[in-house]
Structures are given as C-alpha cells and as structure tokens.
Amino acid sequence: xxxxxxxxxxxxxxxxxxxxxxxxxxxxxxxxxxxxxxxxxxxxxxxxxxxxxxxxxxxxxxxxxxxxxxxxxxxxxxxxxxxxxxxxxxxxxxxxxxxxxxxxxxxxxxxxxxxxxxxxxxxxxxxxxxxxxxxxxxxxxxxxxxxxxxxxxxxxxxxxxxxxxxxxxxxxxxxxxxxxxxxxxxxxxxxxxxxxxxxxxxxxxxxxxxxxxxxxxxxxxxxxxxxxxxxxxxxxxxxxxxxxxxxxxxxxxxxxxxxxxxxxxxxxxxxxxxxxxxxxxxxxxxxxxxxxxxxxxxxxxxxxxxxxxxxxx
Amino acid sequence: xxxxxxxxxxxxxxxxxxxxxxxxxxxxxxxxxxxxxxxxxxxxxxxxxxxxxxxxxxxxxxxxxxxxxxxxxxxxxxxxxxxxxxxxxxxxxxxxxxxxxxxxxxxxxxxxxxxxxxxxxxxxxxxxxxxxxxxxxxxxxxxxxxxxxxxxxxxxxxxxxxxxxxxxxxxxxxxxxxxxxxxxxxxxxxxxxxxxxxxxxxxxxxxxxxxxxxxxxxxxxxxxxxxxxxxxxxxxxxxxxxxxxxxxxxxxxxxxxxxxxxxxxxxxxxxxxxxxxxxxxxxxxxxxxxxxxxxxxxxxxxxxxx
Amino acid sequence: xxxxxxxxxxxxxxxxxxxxxxxxxxxxxxxxxxxxxxxxxxxxxxxxxxxxxxxxxxxxxxxxxxxxxxxxxxxxxxxxxxxxxxxxxxxxxxxxxxxxxxxxxxxxxxxxxxxxxxxxxxxxxxxxxxxxxxxxxxxxxxxxxxxxxxxxxxxxxxxxxxxxxxxxxxxxxxxxxxxxxxxxxxxxxxxxxxxxxxxxxxxxxxxxxxxxxxxxxxxxxxxxxxxxxxxxxxxxxxxxxxxxxxxxxxxxxxxxxxxxxxxxxxxxxxxxxxxxxxxxxxxxxxxxxxxxxxxxxxxxxxxxxxxxxxxxxxxxxxxxxxxxxxxxxxxxxxxxxxxxx
Numbered sequence: 011x012x013x014x015x016x017x018x019x020x021x022x023x024x025x026x027x028x029x030x031x032x033x034x035x036x037x038x039x040x041x042x043x044x045x046x047x048x049x050x051x052x053x054x055x056x057x058x059x060x061x062x063x064x065x066x067x068x069x070x071x072x073x074x075x076x077x078x079x080x081x082x083x084x085x086x087x088x089x090x091x092x093x094x095x096x097x098x099x100x101x102x103x104x105x106x107x108x109x110x111x112x113x114x115x116x117x118x119x120x121x122x123x124x125x126x127x128x129x130x131x132x133x134x135x136x137x138x139x140x141x142x143x144x145x146x147x148x149x150x151x152x153x154x155x156x157x158x159x160x161x162x163x164x165x166x167x168x169x170x171x172x173x174x175x176x177x178x179x180x181x182x183x184x185x186x187x188x189x190x191x192x193x194x195x196x197x198x199x200x201x202x203x204x205x206x207x208x209x210x211x212x213x214x215x216x217x218x219x220x221x222x223x224x225x226x227x228x229x230x231x232x233x234x235x236x237x238x239x240x241x242x243x244x245x246x247x248x249x250x251x252x253x254x255x256x257x258x259x260x261x262x263x264x265x266x267x268x269x270x271x272x273x274x275x276x277x278x279x280x281x282x283x284x285x286x287x288x289x290x291x292x293x294x295x296x297x298x299x300x301x302x303x304x305x306x307x308x309x310x311x312x313x314x315x316x317x318x319x320x321x322x323x
Numbered sequence: 324x325x326x327x328x329x330x331x332x333x334x335x336x337x338x339x340x341x342x343x344x345x346x347x348x349x350x351x352x353x354x355x356x357x358x359x360x361x362x363x364x365x366x367x368x369x370x371x372x373x374x375x376x377x378x379x380x381x382x383x384x385x386x387x388x389x390x391x392x393x394x395x396x397x398x399x400x401x402x403x404x405x406x407x408x409x410x411x412x413x414x415x416x417x418x419x420x421x422x423x424x425x426x427x428x429x430x431x432x433x434x435x436x437x438x439x440x441x442x443x444x445x446x447x448x449x450x451x452x453x454x455x456x457x458x459x460x461x462x463x464x465x466x467x468x469x470x471x472x473x474x475x476x477x478x479x480x481x482x483x484x485x486x487x488x489x490x491x492x493x494x495x496x497x498x499x500x501x502x503x504x505x506x507x508x509x510x511x512x513x514x515x516x517x518x519x520x521x522x523x524x525x526x527x528x529x530x531x532x533x534x535x536x537x538x539x540x541x542x543x544x545x546x547x548x549x550x551x552x553x554x555x556x557x558x559x560x561x562x563x564x565x566x567x568x569x570x571x572x573x574x575x576x577x578x579x580x581x582x583x584x585x586x587x588x589x590x591x592x593x594x595x596x597x598x599x600x601x602x603x604x605x606x607x608x609x610x611x612x613x614x615x616x617x618x619x620x621x622x623x624x625x626x627x628x629x
Numbered sequence: 630x631x632x633x634x635x636x637x638x639x640x641x642x643x644x645x646x647x648x649x650x651x652x653x654x655x656x657x658x659x660x661x662x663x664x665x666x667x668x669x670x671x672x673x674x675x676x677x678x679x680x681x682x683x684x685x686x687x688x689x690x691x692x693x694x695x696x697x698x699x700x701x702x703x704x705x706x707x708x709x710x711x712x713x714x715x716x717x718x719x720x721x722x723x724x725x726x727x728x729x730x731x732x733x734x735x736x737x738x739x740x741x742x743x744x745x746x747x748x749x750x751x752x753x754x755x756x757x758x759x760x761x762x763x764x765x766x767x768x769x770x771x772x773x774x775x776x777x778x779x780x781x782x783x784x785x786x787x788x789x790x791x792x793x794x795x796x797x798x799x800x801x802x803x804x805x806x807x808x809x810x811x812x813x814x815x816x817x818x819x820x821x822x823x824x825x826x827x828x829x830x831x832x833x834x835x836x837x838x839x840x841x842x843x844x845x846x847x848x849x850x851x852x853x854x855x856x857x858x859x860x861x862x863x864x865x866x867x868x869x870x871x872x873x874x875x876x877x878x879x880x881x882x883x884x885x886x887x888x889x890x891x892x893x894x895x896x897x898x899x900x901x902x903x904x905x906x907x908x909x910x911x912x913x914x915x916x917x918x919x920x921x922x923x924x925x926x927x928x929x930x931x932x933x934x935x936x937x938x939x940x941x942x943x944x945x946x947x948x949x950x951x952x953x954x955x956x957x958x959x960x961x962x963x964x965x966x967x968x969x970x
Contacts, residue, residue: 024928025953031930034913034920035904157334164338166606168565169599170345172587176595177352253464260466260569262588280470280573287474294467302462524731527686531726532746532797533718536711546736622736622781 049238052314059310062303069300073119082110084117085268093286102292105278114270115293121271123300125182126252129189134244136190137197144198145205146228152202159199167192171254175263185264189251200243204236238315246308249301256297272297324625327618335611342603346596347388392600408597411582419567419578425498426563430505435552437506438513439545445518453510460507466569469500473573486575497574501566505559509552516548523547553617557610564606631662633804633837634683639697641682644690650909652678654861655697660805665831665838667852667869669845669884673906675861676841680807682706683839684722685714702804719746723798723836725808729790729815733782739793740766740778746801765800769793770826788819792826799830807839812847824851845888849873854942857881860907860917867943877945879922882959916948924949924957 053059077084082100088108096103102111144155171188178184208214209232217227252272258264259273260280267274272293279290396409441453463471476482476496484493520526521544529543530536568580575581579598586594618624641653653675660666668676681687683699685706699706701717709717718724726732734742743765744758753761759778766774769792782790791811798806808827812820828851831838840851848855848869855872857865857880865878876882883902904921907913916922919929929948937950949957 022953024931025926025948025951025955027924027926027955028930029923029925030903031920031925160334161337161341164335164607164610165342165345166561166565166603168561169603169606173346173349173595173599176587176590176592177349249462256464257466257569261584276467276470280466283470283474284478290467290470290474294463294471297467298463301464302458305458305462524726524728525734528724528726528732528794528797529734529745530686531684531718531724533715533720533801534745534749535715538745538749542737543734547734550736623783626781626784 045234045238049314053310056310056314059307059314062307062310065299065303066307069119069296069303070123073116073123076116077113077120080110080113080116082113084109084113084270086110093282093289095286095288103288105289106282111275111289111292114275115272115296118270118272118275118293119296121182121265121269122252122255122273122297125185125189125255125271126248129186129193129251130244130247132186132190133193133247134197134240137194137199138201138240140194141198141201141203142205142228142232145202146209146224146232148206148209152206155198156202159195159202162195163199165192168254168257171258172261172263175258180264180266181269182265185255185258188258189254193247193251196247197243201236201240204239205232208232208235238311242308242312242315245304245311249304252297252301252304324618327624328615331611331614331618335607338607339604342607343389343392343600344385346599346603347385408594408601411594412579412598412601415577415579415582418576419564419571419580422494422497422501422567422571422576422578423560423563425494426502426566427505427560428502429498430502430559430563431509431556434506434509435513435549437510438552439517441510441514442517442521442548443540450514453514457507457511457514460503461511463503465500465504465566466573468503469497469570469573472496472500497570497576500570501563504562504566508555508559508562512552512555513548516551517544520544520548550617550621553613553620556617557613560609560613561606564602564609632659633662633702634660634839635698635700636679636683637698637700639679639682639699640695641678641687641692641697642695643687643692648910651695651912652692652861652909653682654912656858656861656863658856658863658866660837660839662804662837663831663835664853665828665840665851667840667842667848667855668858669842669848669855670858671843671906673909674858676858677809679858680724680809680839680841683805683807684718684724685709686724719803720750720801721803721805723801723803723806725791725794725798725806725811727810727813729787729794732794733790735782737781738778739780739782739785743793743796743800746797761800762796765796768799768830769796770822771796787815788822791815791819791823795823795826795830799834799836802834803836805837805839807841809841810843811840813842813844820847827851845884857884860912861909862917862946864916864918864947865945867939871940871943875939875943876959877939877943877950878947879924879949879959880918883921886960916946926954 053063086109088104091100091104091108092106094100094104100110100112102115105111105114140155144152170192174188174191175184178187214227214231217231222230255264255271256273256276259271260277262277265271265274275293276290276297279293282289396407437453437456441450441457444450473496477484483496487493526539526543529539564580567578568584570576571578571581572584579602582594583598583602585591586598636659637657639653639656640651643650643652656675656679658666668679670676678687678692682694683701683706694707697707701721704713704717706714706717733739740759740762743762747753747758747761762778763774766777771777771789771792777785777789782793785793794811798808811827812823815823824847827838827840830836838851840847842848852869854868855866856863857872857878859880865872865876865881867875872881873885876885880902887901902921907917907920913919913930915928915930915932916925916934919925922929926948934946934948934951936944936946938944939950948954
C-alpha cells in the first residue's frame with residue numbers, strides 16, 4: 011500500500027463533512043431466506059441426500075406400477091419353472107414354486123413400504139399429540155404422562171410386537187397395530203421434549219405478552235419450529251419399521267402367504283441360500299438400499315432443517 | 324447419587340410389573356384354546372391347570388401368576404413334555420449370554436475406535452471409510468448380515484465355520500452378525516460426540532496449557548465424548564439380545580433365542596410366555612444397570628453439585 | 630522498558646463457505662514488562678482473535694496469517710512449530726478465558742487441571758506438583774485448598790471457577806497473561822473481587838497483562854495503556870489518561886458518551902452509537918467507523934486514514950487529524966475516570 015503517494019495526492023474537497031450513512035450503517039450482505047427456502051437450498055446442495063430421495067421415489071413408483079404392468083401374477087405358481095436364475099423372461103428369476111420374483115419383489119415393496127410409512131406416520135401423530143399436549147400444558151398432567159412413558163419405554167418393543175402378532179391374525183393391519191402399540195412412545199418422548207424446550211423460550215413469552223391465544227401459539231409458533239425435526243425423525247424411523255416387518259415375517263409372525271413382503275422373500279431366500287443365493291440377495295438388496303436411502307435422507311434433512319445451521323453450507 | 328439409584332430402581336420395577344401384566348393379558352387373548360391342541364396330554368394339562376388356575380376368577384389368576392413369578396417359576400413347556408421353562412432357560416441362556424457378550428465387546432470396542440478415528444480425521448479418507456461402515460451397519464438388518472456372512476465366509480470361501488458353537492472360530496461370524504449394528508451405532512455416536520466436544524471451550528483451555536495434542540485428545544476430548552455414548556448402551560444391549568434370536572437359528576447355536584423363535588412358531592404358548600417374561604425382565608434390569616453405571620462415571624451425577 | 634511482546638501489522642483471516650472473513654486487519658502494538666494493556670471494542674471487532682493469535686490458539690485451518698509478525702521476547706510466533714509453541718503456552722504466556730462455566734473440563738478434578746501445565750514437562754514429581762497447586766490456590770484466594778483440589782468444576786461457584794482459571798494461567802509463572810473478557814460472565818460483585826485479585830497478583834508477580842474487554846469501567850480501573858479496536862483495526866491507542874481525558878477518535882468518544890454512571894445527572898440522555906459494526910466479509914475501503922460517525926468526511930469513506938501521533942504514547946487513526954480537516958472538539962463527558970469504574 012503506497013501510503014505516501016496517497017497522502018500527497020489528497021484534494022481539500024475530500025474533506026467535506028458528510029456524516030453518517032444510514033444505509034451502510036446496518037448493511038447485511040447475505041440474502042435473507044425464509045426457513046423453508048433455506049432448508050430446500052441446503053438439501054439440493056447435499057447430493058447424497060438428493061440421490062437418496064430420488065431412489066426412494068423410484069422404488070415407490072415401481073412398487074405401484076411394476077406389478078400392474080407385468081404379465082405375471084405374484085401368486086402364480088408354475089412348477090415347470092422352479093428356481094430359475096435371472097433371464098429376459100424373468101428379470102429377477104423365479105423362486106422354488108416357479109413364481110416370478112420381479113413381480114414378487116415389487117409386490118413385496120408395496121407391502122413393506124406401506125407398512126413402514128403408515129406405521130411410522132401413525133406413531134408420530136399419536137405420540138406427537140400426546141407428547142405435545144403433555145409438554146405444552148405441563149403440570150401434573152405432564153408429570154403423570156412422563157412417568158407412564160418412562161415406564162413403558164423400558165419394555166422391549168420387539169418382544170411386545172412378537173406377542174401381539176401371536177395374538178392377532180398375521181397380516182398388514184396386524185403389523186401396523188403391533189408397531190403402533192410400541193412405537194408411539196418414542197415420538198411422544200421426543201415431541202414432548204421439544205415442546206417443553208420451546209415453551210420455555212422467550213419468543214413464546216413474547217407472543218403471550220402480545221395477547222396471542224394458546225391455539226395460535228401452538229399452530230403458528232411451536233409447530234413450524236418442530237415440523238423440521240418431526241420430518242427428520244419420521245424419515246429416520248421408517249427404516250426401523252421396515253426392519254421390524256422384515257424380522258417378524260422372517261420368524262413367521264408377520265405377513266402370511268399368499269401375500270408377500272420383503273421379509274417373506276428374505277425368509278425363503280435364506281432357506282435357499284446354499285444353492286440359489288440370488289433369491290436372498292435380491293430382496294436383501296432392496297431392503298438394505300431402502301433403509302440406507304432413508305437413513306442418508308434423514309441425515310441430510312436433519313442438517314438442512316437444523317435452525318442453528320441456517321445461513322451456512 | 325443415592326436418589327438417582329432409587330429412582331432408576333423404582334422405574335425399572337414398575338416397568339417389569341407393567342410388562343408381566345401385559346403378557347398376562349395377551350396370553351388370555353391368544354386365539355384358540357391351548358388345551359385343544361393334540362400336543363396336550365393329561366399330565367401337561369394337569370401341570371398347566373395347576374400353574375395357571377384357569378378355572379379360577381381372573382383376579383385370582385393374576386395374583387397366582389405374580390406369585391409364581393416371584394418364586395421364579397416360569398411354567399411348563401407345551402412341546403417338550405414335562406420340561407419346565409426354567410430348565411430350558413437354564414440350559415440355553417448361557418449360550419446366548421456368551422454370544423451377546425462377544426457381540427457387545429466387538430461392537431463397542433471397534434465402534435469407539437472407528438468413531439474416534441473418524442472424528443480425528445474429519446473430512447479425509449479414513450473418516451469417509453468409517454462413515455460408510457457405520458451406514459452399512461445401520462442399514463443392513465442383522466439377519467441379512469448373518470446370512471451374507473454365512474454365505475461368503477462360510478460357504479463360498481470356506482474360511483469360517485457356520486454352524487454350532489464349539490470353539491472360538493465358531494463364534495466369529497455370529498458375533499460379528501449380532502454386533503455389527505452396535506458397532507455402527509456406537510461409531511456414529513462417538514464421532515458426533517467427539518466433534519461436538521472439540522468445539523467446547525475447555526478444549527481451548529487445555530490447548531493453552533501447552534500440553535501435547537495427544538493428551539488433549541485423550542484426557543479432554545475422548546473422556547468427555549464417551550459420556551453420551553454410554554447412555555445408549557442400555558438399548559444397545561436390548562438390540563444385541565434380540566439380535567441373537569435369529570442368528571442362533573441361522574447358525575445352529577443352542578441358545579435361548581433359538582428356542583424362543585421355535586416356540587413362537589410352534590404356538591408353544593407357555594414357553595413363549597415364560598421366556599418373554601424372562602427376556603423382558605432381563606432387559607429392563609440390564610438397562611437399569613447401565614443407567615446406574617453411567618451415574619458412577621459422570622462426576623456431575625456421582626457428586627451432586629451445589 | 631523491556632519489550633516482551635511486539636506485534637507488527639498483524640493480519641489474520643478465516644476461510645469460510647461464504648468467502649474470507651478478515652478478522653484482524655493490520656494491528657500493531659507492544660507490551661512491556663509489568664504493564665497492563667487493555668484492548669477495548671465491541672463484539673466482533675477482532676480483539677479475541679488478536680489475543681488468540683498471540684499463542685496461535687485460533688484453529689488453523691480455517692484461520693491463517695495473511696501478513697505481519699508477533700515477536701515474543703524476540704522469537705517469531707507466527708513461524709513456530711507446534712512443538713515450539715508448546716514451550717510457550719502455559720509457562721511463558723498464560724491465558725484466561727471468558728466463560729468459566731464452560732472453560733473447565735467437567736470430568737477432571739480441578740487440582741489436576743492446574744497441575745496439567747507441568748505434567749509433560751517433567752519438572753516436578755507428584756508431591757511437588759500438588760504443593761504447587763495448593764500454593765497457587767491459596768494465592769488466588771481460595772481458602773480450603775486441600776478440599777477444593779479434589780473437587781470437580783460443577784461443585785464450584787462461578788467466581789471460584791474463574792479463580793481456578795486464573796490459577797491455571799499463573800501457575801506456570803508466565804511473563805504475559807492474556808485475559809479475554811475475564812469478568813464478562815460474572816456478577817458485578819464477583820467481578821470486582823476478580824479484578825482486585827488480578828491487580829493484586831500483578832503487583833506481586835510483575836506479570837504483564839493483556840486485558841480484553843468491552844467494558845470501559847474495567848479499563849479505567851485496571852489498565853496502564855489502552856488500545857481501542859474497531860472493525861479489525863486499532864483506531865486509537867495511548868495511556869489510560871489520554872484515552873479518557875484527551876480522546877481524539879470519534880469512536881472512543883462515542884463509547885465514553887454511551888456509558889451511564891452514578892454521576893450522570895437525571896434526565897441526561899445516554900447517547901449510544903447508532904448502527905452496527907461492519908461486515909468483515911467485504912470490509913469497506915475507508916475507515917470502518919465512517920457510516921456511524923457524525924464527523925465523517927468524503928475521504929473517510931474512500932481511504933483508510935494513516936496513524937497520527939498526538940504524543941509519544943497517544944496515537945489515533947483518523948482523518949480529522951489531517952490539516953485539511955475542520956477543527957472538531959470531541960465532547961468530553963467524563964471528568965473523572967472514577968465516574969466509569
């Protein structure tokens with residue numbers, strides 16, 4: 011920096027007083043985005059999460075359309091075509107009863123994905139309501155509900171699910187019920203914690219001081235703040251539901267034939283592992299990639315929706 | 324600290340009580356009359372009737388049930404004639420515990436190591452590898468992992484045995500299968516915890532003392548990062564235990580899990596009941612032990628501050 | 630005067646996602662033996678980053694030295710290796726951090742945290758270490774040192790925790806102690822105690838202190854010399870009387886004018902400085918204070934003013950000192966230093 015040169019060439023006119031500059035006083039050079047716009051921007055940047063989202067969407071589309079478009083029915087038994095490997099006729103091969111595996115995989119996708127999403131969403135709604143009310147109103151009600159939740163949290167969910175499935179007739183509805191019975195606890199705990207924490211924050215007091223009603227506070231202030239976290243949690247809980255279905259079906263308690271799910275396919279696949287490994291690898295591949303995609307998407311969502319990371323990459 | 328222990332104990336006991344009550348109710352709801360099954364011989368019927376008191380009013384049945392449980396009597400199997408659930412558990416549980424402990428040791432030790440390595444090498448290749456391993460672990464269900472391990476290491480490459488439990492070599496594959504999820508979870512958590520701790524002010528204080536970065540990492544970062552990881556050990560034990568169910572069947576290990584799954588598939592109701600109560604109680608107690616242990620490790624709980 | 634620390638044209642920045650943040654933009658000052666130098670400024674002016682540069686505590690990356698030198702007793706800090714830095718940290722230059730609640734390891738006993746300074750230097754054996762720790766505990770005013778030695782941070786009050794921080798900073802007998810807002814997180818009464826303790830210790834040990842704060846009251850009470858920072862630069866420096874009674878920079882004057890004191894008459898309006906500090910992503914070419922300065926001239930927005938010597942110790946960086954500038958007499962609301970402390 012050539013200070014001397016600059017000093018010599020100063021003109022007296024530059025010393026005209028201009029005073030403060032209201033605009034430059036408080037300039038913020040970063041564009042201001044809303045919470046959701048900022049979150050979307052961050053998700054788009056996260057290639058991994060984005061690809062995962064695409065994968066899930068593809069699976070869902072295939073689950074809906076592939077069985078419809080195929081000429082084979084998922085229950086169609088054909089003893090002349092047992093245990094055939096992948097071919098142009100049967101894109102995923104056939105199983106021990108000659109059934110086309112391509113159709114069965116996508117039929118199974120329907121069942122497994124439906125159970126996974128429906129059970130998780132229902133859990134979250136039920137648990138969220140209970141947790142939210144408990145957290146918001148506090149007091150004796152909150153203490154009571156929290157005690158109940160603490161006690162029930164300790165009961166191992168898989169065991170309860172097993173028992174419930176022994177009692178109920180196997181099937182999609184039964185599985186969803188079993189998962190709801192055990193799953194609402196986690197959501198209730200989580201939502202209650204968040205609501206309680208938010209309730210203590212100053213912006214709620216500020217709203218109350220301004221005379222905003224309880225209902226409006228819940229809807230306009232608390233829920234938007236929690237939505238992000240709830241979406242993330244749902245995304246990360248679905249793999250657990252898919253796993254539970256697979257596990258229960260594997261031990262024979264979940265979905266019963268002639269219906270099929272990824273869990274059922276895994277069961278028969280393991281039986282055939284020594285001789286026809288493809289019958290396990292294919293459904294296993296789909297289970298794993300679905301759970302993987304959901305986990306990665308959940309991670310990405312959590313990073314994107316975390317308000318503390320707003321305005322950063 | 325004492326208050327903390329009592330609270331934990333109280334909740335655990337309440338949980339066990341709720342659990343056994345739920346089991347009691349569910350048994351009464353099970354389809355079909357267990358007595359009409361062909362497996363029913365007069366002796367078994369007599370045993371069961373004595374144990375459950377099916378002809379007495381419900382409340383009395385409940386108290387008989389609780390009384391039996393406190394005595395430690397879990398009932399009789401309907402399939403294995405005249406064998407009490409207690410004997411079957413006593414014979415098979417040790418195998419499951421052995422497998423479970425190996426899986427936990429594997430999962431926790433490797434998980435911690437991977438988590439620490441990943442955090443210290445953030446953004447570099449090692450971090451990436453550890454993250455990938457962790458993601459695989461949480462996305463691949465344990466029974467699929469077990470099947471894959473069996474196929475590749477046992478059948479295809481013939482490196483390790485895949486059935487029974489007669490020596491250290493036999494325990495390798497099933498322990499990995501059961502413990503992999505734990506490894507993934509622990510490493511993920513440890514990594515996140517390490518990264519969070521490193522941002523804390525006391526790390527700067529430690530650095531300002533002019534001590535080596537190894538000491539900063541070990542005595543300050545790891546010591547504090549491990550805390551949150553310990554809190555998930557309770558549910559981890561549960562995951563490991565339920566993991567044994569299927570892996571034991573797959574690898575022909577005579578553990579309790581195998582019997583449990585079998586009795587479910589055989590509709591051996593009384594076995595299912597007795598074992599469920601046993602498992603449930605065991606898990607609740609394990610959780611409680613872990614919670615109390617955490618209280619000892621974290622000085623903030625051990626010595627209640629002012 | 631012995632020069633312990635010589636800082637010359639220090640420029641330090643951080644590489645972030647959004648660009649490069651220039652936190653320190655050309656800072657020069659000296660610290661002599663036995664004196665207390667205060668650095669005062671708003672949040673974000675670069676004072677903490679400057680302080681941490683002196684012992685290379687800023688994370689590098691993403692931080693990096695753009696230019697400049699820091700000489701401690703003649704040795705160049707910016708070029709030292711980690712190993713060499715470890716011989717300086719703790720025993721030559723000590724550091725007191727701002728928030729005692731979070732600056733102590735919650736899982737380590739307090740006594741051990743003090744001894745840690747010596748542990749890897751193999752200077753003392755176990756019982757000597759404990760002796761030293763108990764000694765320093767007594768020095769910082771903690772009675773019952775034997776019991777406190779075995780306690781964990783959460784068992785101590787805020788004031789006591791800060792005393793432990795001071796103990797950690799002093800136990801190595803450093804020549805310089807950097808205190809980064811040591812009392813900001815504390816209650817006013819505890820603050821007074823801690824400041825008294827620091828002054829007392831300084832008298833006894835003749836350690837130089839660099840005291841960073843945003844509170845002019847603390848400056849008035851403690852410091853021999855003052856550096857006023859704004860927007861990553863030092864805008865005025867001098868001994869404490871110069872700064873309080875012969876203020877030459879509009880920002881310093883603004884700071885003094887915005888304080889209330891016991892002597893402020895009723896009904897007199899406080900005059901806070903309107904506006905917020907500049908965005909260090911794209912710092913302005915001219916004086917960083919111009920947008921908020923009522924005396925700002927055109928040249929102030931376009932060119933950075935040079936440093937003007939008012940007296941041997943008193944310097945200011947402001948175009949008002951130029952011969953072409955109009956004669957401004959800055960309002961002097963402070964008559965006695967004691968009004969603010």
